Amino acid sequence: MLDPRSEIYPTIEYRPIQPSDLEALEKIHLALFPIRYEREFFLNVVSGHGIVSWGAVDTSRSDDRRDEIIGFVTTRMIAAKDSEIEDLFRYNSSRKDLTLVYILTLGVVDSYRNLGIASSLVREVVKYAASISNCRGVYLHVISYNQPAISFYKKMLFKLVRRLPMFYYIRGQHYDSYLFVYYVNGGRSPCSPLEIVTSFVVDFRAFVKMLVAKFWSKEDHCGPRWARCQESNTLLAPQSNKRIISGDSTRCHV
Ligand SMILES: CC(C)(COP(=O)(O)OP(=O)(O)OC[C@H]1O[C@@H](n2cnc3c(N)ncnc32)[C@H](O)[C@@H]1OP(=O)(O)O)[C@@H](O)C(=O)NCCC(=O)NCCS
Structure with missing residues (x-):
């Protein structure tokens, strides 16, 4: 030792x-x-x-x-x-x-x-x-x-x-x-006043985003469907593309 x-x-x-x-x-x-x-x-x-x-x-x-x-x-x-x-x-x-x-x-x-x-x-x-x-x-x-x-x-x-x-x-x-x-x-x-404000802003932005997303999905049900399919097409990974797009495209072609 x-x-x-x-x-x-x-x-x-x-x-x-x-x-x-x-x-x-x-x-x-x-x-x-x-x-x-x-x-x-x-x-x-x-x-x-x-x-x-x-x-x-x-x-x-x-x-x-x-x-x-x-x-x-x-x-x-x-x-x-x-x-x-x-x-x-x-x-x-x-x-x-x-x-x-x-x-x-x-x-x-x-x-x-x-x-x-x-x-x-x-x-x-x-x-x-x-x-x-x-x-x-x-x-x-x-x-x-x-x-x-x-x-x-x-x-x-x-x-x-x-x-x-x-x-x-x-x-x-x-x-x-x-x-x-x-x-x-x-x-x-967060503990300092600035950090509390920043944290509030971050949470508020997340809340607004969530509202927009909700509103968007409502719009989506009654709005033009083609736009949504186009967007999914660009966002999906190649592997999952096949499965999801085929589902989406069924709806799109209705
Ligand atoms: C706590 C322990 C892990 C520290 O290991 P170590 O390799 O000696 O620690 P380090 O050399 O990296 O750091 C030294 C620092 O630890 C603290 N320290 C270590 N021995 C100490 C003692 N007898 N009294 C007060 N502080 C002590 C001090 O902050 C010291 O820094 P300093 O020398 O600048 O004052 C070691 O004492 C140990 O194995 N104890 C038994 C097991 C245990 O209690 N584990 C922790 C709980 S899970």
């Missing part, structure tokens, strides 16, 4: 967690967390079944453990409407398909702490979330007494949005939790 007084910094690399990490991953989780995770959780992590994760390894180790996980972050995707922070995204009510990335676990082996490893892992998560166009944030819970983790997420500019009383029940005792969010892709709820 690392000598904390050593002047030599390890070379840390980041990679997806894989089946060969199963044992090390279970061992570190057991050592770092007060909660016991089921075997199924680890199997899902290493197989990438519904879980996206990253591991950190110290490739400067001279022994045969240079590919052994010394830090990790595990996440899963959650539909914003099924999350407990749906209300933070209500202002964007026109989108029903918004998603969030939820951090399940994050940890770094004791002797590798304060080297920026967790920061790099969380940056990977944020990058991943930002690459998904309908994703609006990364969020997580931290038990209220975990000061290192609370400081860590604040330093990473996560926003503390909620305190959840008695969220955890561990060994016969209740503990509160803090809920942190990092917004991506413009997910932040």
Whole structure:
């Protein structure tokens, strides 16, 4: 293991967690967390079944453990409407398909702490979330007494949005939790007067568009049909063209 007084910094690399990490991953989780995770959780992590994760390894180790996980972050995707922070995204009510990335676990082996490893892992998560166009944030819970983790997420500019009383029940005792969010892709709820006005304008435009669309479809029933067919023709993808246009053209030729 690392000598904390050593002047030599390890070379840390980041990679997806894989089946060969199963044992090390279970061992570190057991050592770092007060909660016991089921075997199924680890199997899902290493197989990438519904879980996206990253591991950190110290490739400067001279022994045969240079590919052994010394830090990790595990996440899963959650539909914003099924999350407990749906209300933070209500202002964007026109989108029903918004998603969030939820951090399940994050940890770094004791002797590798304060080297920026967790920061790099969380940056990977944020990058991943930002690459998904309908994703609006990364969020997580931290038990209220975990000061290192609370400081860590604040330093990473996560926003503390909620305190959840008695969220955890561990060994016969209740503990509160803090809920942190990092917004991506413009997910932040509007807070300044300018942002509120902008958000109102965006919603109003969407409302007007919807009215126009409704009005247009009414017109369409009694208006000239040929125009509509022409338009569909240009908008449809070649594959679906066949099916839909044949339906449309039947109507058009009536
Ligand atoms: C929280 C944790 C993941 C941080 O990992 P790390 O690799 O040491 O973090 P980094 O080096 O990237 O970031 C260091 C920052 O974390 C915070 N931090 C880390 N240890 C801390 C401590 N003992 N007290 C206060 N803040 C601490 C500080 O903000 C620090 O920045 P600073 O040095 O500028 O003050 C690590 O302490 C850990 O694995 N803890 C056990 C598992 C856990 O609690 N996970 C989080 C909940 S899921």
